[in-house]
Amino acid sequence: MNANALSTQLDFARAGKVTPQMESVARAEGRAVEFIREGVAAGRIVIPANHGHKSLQPMGIGRELKTKLNANIGTSPTSSCIAKELEKLDAAVKYGADTVMDLSTGDHLEETRRSIVEHSTVPIGTVPIYELVARSGQGDDDEIDFSREAVMAVIRDQAAQGVDYMTMHCGIRPSMLPAARRRKLRIVSRGGALIARYMARTGKDNPYFEYFDDILAVCHEYDITISLGDGLRPGCLADASDEAQFAELAQLGELALRAQQAGVQVMIEGPGHIPLDQVEMNMRLERQLCHDAPFYVLGPVTMDCAPGYDHITSAIGAAVGAWHGAAMLCYVTPKEHIGLPNAEDVHQGVIAYKIAAHVADIAKHVPHAMDQDNAISDARADFDWNRQFELALDPEKARSMREEALRERNQDGSTTNHEHFCTMCGAKFCSLRVSKDI
Amino acid sequence: MNANALSTQLDFARAGKVTPQMESVARAEGRAVEFIREGVAAGRIVIPANHGHKSLQPMGIGRELKTKLNANIGTSPTSSCIAKELEKLDAAVKYGADTVMDLSTGDHLEETRRSIVEHSTVPIGTVPIYELVARSGQGDDDEIDFSREAVMAVIRDQAAQGVDYMTMHCGIRPSMLPAARRRKLRIVSRGGALIARYMARTGKDNPYFEYFDDILAVCHEYDITISLGDGLRPGCLADASDEAQFAELAQLGELALRAQQAGVQVMIEGPGHIPLDQVEMNMRLERQLCHDAPFYVLGPVTMDCAPGYDHITSAIGAAVGAWHGAAMLCYVTPKEHIGLPNAEDVHQGVIAYKIAAHVADIAKHVPHAMDQDNAISDARADFDWNRQFELALDPEKARSMREEALRERNQDGSTTNHEHFCTMCGAKFCSLRVSKDI
DSSP, X not given: OOTTSOOSHHHHHHTTOOOHHHHHHXXXXXXXXXXXXXXXXXXXXXXXXXXXXXXXOOOOBOTTSOOEEEXXXXXXXXXXXXXXXXXXXXXXXXXXXXXXXXXXXXXOHHHHHHHHHHHOSSOEEEOTHHHHHHHHOSSTTOOOOOOHHHHHHHHHHHHHHTOOEEEEOTTOOGGGHHHHHTSSSOOOOHHHHHHHHHHHHHOOOOHHHHTHHHHHHHHHHHTOEEEEOOTTOOSSGGGTTOHHHHXXXXXXXXXXXXXXXXXXXXXXXXXXXXXXXXXXXHHHHHHHHTTXXXXXXXXXXXXXXXXXXXXXXXXXXXXXXXXXXXXXXXXOOXXXXXXXXXXXXXXXXXXXXXXXXXXXXXXXXXXXXXXXXHHHHHHHHTTOHHHHHHHSSSHHHHHHHHHHHHHHXXXXXXXXXXXXXXXXTTTTTOHHHHGGGO | OOTXXXXXXXXXXXXXXXXXXXXXXXXXXXXXXXXXXXXXXHTSOBOOOOTTOTTOOOOOBXXXXXXXXXXXXXXXXXXXXXXXXXXXXHHHHHTTOSEEEEOOOXXXXXXXXXXHHHHOSSOEEEOHHHHHHHHHOSSTTOOOOOOHHHHHHHHHHHHHHTOOEEEEOTTOOGGGHHHHHTSSSOOOOHHHHHHHHHHHHHOOOOHHHHTHHHHXXXXXXXXXXXEEOOTTOOSSGGGTTOHHHHHHHHHHHHHHHHHHHTTOOEEEEEOSBOOGGGHHHHHHHHHXXXXXXXXXXXXXXXXXXXXXXXXXXXXXXXXXXXXXXXXXXXXXXXXTTTSOOOHHHHHHHHHHHHHHHHHHHHHTTOTTTTHHHHHHHHHHHTTOHHHHHHHSSSHHHHHHHHHHHHHHHSTTSOOOOOSSSOTTTTTTTOHHHHGGGO
16 A cells, blocks of 8 residues: 555545545534544544444544543453353443453454454454464463564554554653552553563563554554553552653653654553542643543542442543543443453443443533433423433333332332332322422 | 530530540541541531430541441331331441431331431431421321421420431522422422422421521530531432522521521531532532531432432542532432332442542542552552452452352352462463563
């Protein structure tokens, strides 16, 4: 392919050309197509859409658009099954994930990913270093082949499979390791830790930084959006907003500029574990250091000591983060810090993040963000239970909860209901009924 | 009792006298007793402690202290059983509720309340109008006897039973009804709606406003903290921060001053459903209008259309609210808007609010707020799973989740584990293990 030919959404946008993908995003967002094109041209909006991902329905990511959410799925070396991954994919998309990352590290990586891409109507992201590790050997401590040939081969193979965006930890550099060593939890990013260990052992620089121009060439050819990974994201509150984190963020800002100059779409990954009072500052700093490239944040988790509930501890940080500018939220499931999530964990994680995204969209006054809320409030005023369930984020859950409440109330264990009112107050205390009469 | 005698914590604090309750609060908060006494004297801190509640372990409520959380329990006319309520009380206290409100509206109100007060080591709150309604008749639309005798009799009887704080909707006035009528959901507070209907039907003022001096006298005698109820709290985002809500808040501020002048401890109840970007403004306005009396907020719920998950939609608002000054959070369970919560709903609600309170305490830099987080992070670095579970907010949940993950991984369905690492990454990809080697 001619390197000068228009290939990516960014190329077309800069050339003043509107693509079908931009039109599709404009429709989905209820915004003018020119608003989308301008945002893509400026690097404020990305549309991850590999030329080869045929089943894709394109979507846009940017702080001015609706907040997006990503769900991670994928096998682990201790737990692998393609059917289970497709089940997780379906659960994630059903409940509203806008993108899905295949973070598989188990066996059969290529087949798993192929099945996921073919099945998926949403953009698929990957972390290519996981496959590099798998190709390097099966032992826990096998040296990883970080040669240019090996690193680029994985990226090229995944690109050809139709992957829409790739997380690469290009910004972690040897100069940052002393600050990482001083941390309570050092490095909690898997990719970041593997690259740091390589740099520490060999004295060499980060291969993904060294090969960045080669990476840009592949990403330009297929229109893969680079998601610049935060290898030094803090893994606990004590490590938040420290020298290591912000040194890497500044480096990611420089790389984002190089990517944009090469016509490659780029977003920035962010923390991590952050106290609530530091979330807004983190969002502002990214925007400033990274030229307004979309910020794609994990949580942030706002406390450390609630394992089993980190979908909630992080939904709090995610809502505040998205309100203050995060464009996409990477979900956290209840199993975070404990084990590999199953389909029900994926369900719970996606719902918690759908909530965070929706709350943020209302707070940042996205057009029509409150329509569904106003409609369900009208249904409440009308005691229209079926309509309330239809408008609920998770209709099955709301319905089954009402049946549970009725079953617990009725002497015979049935779910019969002869009245408008809920089992919380009953007719006599029903404030909605009583206040019709004021 | 001599009206001039020192009776309440507020009386003693103003007289420069330290009580055993203040000493106990100072110990629990890790603050100087003089800091507590000054806060109580200024009305910034309340210590709900009815002279007759013998089993009570006193606690303090104020924005400078650790954020507190309240769990509501109680029967409804459609679902009543004392044993079940005690089960909910135990669940609430076990998982960390700082106070419990008995909102029973079913049968056997007095026995239910007596059992709850006797059982409880935490302050118990009530809403006396519910008993007034029950005494007025069993029909759904029986006129309520709002005579001075009837209203005061309920308050006196509950006071004598040892109730520590009472929610009374003293601030809703006839002049506020036109603004309430313009709302999508009018009035969602049960007490507020019943009083509004009475005012609309009779043209009279709010009885709880009219009898306020009598109420103060009873509360002074027993040292009951008045929780000035927000009868006009918004029930959906569309009604948030409106004329009705803030007119009532200003009225509550005047009443708070009267209570404090009478030596009666007082806190203010707050919204409700509030968009995330209006939460901080609501907290500031209360502080300004209500003379820094502790703000006791329900949620706030930050979106309307997630029935089944309102513990999460409201934990987001609660965390941000407490960070910006709310002193106590009234929990919301997953069954909110659907039906009466059962013990498991109480459990989920309390945990979500324990999270919100903890996240806020870290954000507002309460001394030692992060100690448990730092300890669990050290346990993570050490792969010390037992210690992680011990330090978890809900140890049983964390433990059972790890067992589930191991069971799903192991071929034989066992929970055996031969390694340090979680099933999320396994040894090879364990960033904590890998980054020990940088």
